[in-house]
Amino acid sequence: MNSPIRILIHGATGRMGQALLRLASGRDDLQVVAAVSRGKPAQRVIDRLPYFALSELHGVPAFDVAIDFSLPAGLDAVLALCVERGVPLVSGTTGLAASQQLALDAAASRIPVLLAANFSLGVTVLGDLVERAATVLRAWDCDIVESHHKHKLDAPSGTALALGVRAEQGGAQPRYASLRAGDIVGEHTVQFTGPGERIELVHRATSRDVFAxxxxHAAVWLAGREPGRYRLRDML
Known part of the structure; x- marks a missing residue:
């Protein structure tokens, strides 16, 4: 039997971090070796898993892949550590600055990097459908409406912007609307409107587990690959 892939989870105390920890614990092919959060952890060890503050990142044990679901301010440090140790990075952090995107491009010459605004299979397929519709319906209006929980900071969401890129690749000029309310996990509607008719492409997530x-899955797929900038649809 092959040894499990050792995972570092950055953003471990957030909603996605907690889902990643819970689901990884039920897999034989993965072993979480470190959990990292922005501030000093209240407990150093929980269920035999060591916790570290972001400022203590260089003290984490050896790992094979880092998974980052944090805030833009925390990405630089974990990216630098992955480059230093020569290990892949999977990131779902959105709202990145242009300079951080360039840093990811630079890192991809040395390590495998997979950045995605949304890790669900359904949203990946939705992007393909949006580009196809935009290619055919060039004269129609294109609107992207997204809804998330009231604590989400960036708007439009990273997923909405990624869907907008696919629409632009098909020739559309998307407009965006955002709603922050309650505990909505994530809903995205891409609407194409023409004279007398309308098409709506909709994805609704009811559990963060789909993203985790x-x-x-992306971490397992990325481990051992050649350096480069990968997309979720490359994996699929």
Missing amino acids: HGAL
């Missing part, structure tokens, strides 16, 4: 499952 996708990120863990």
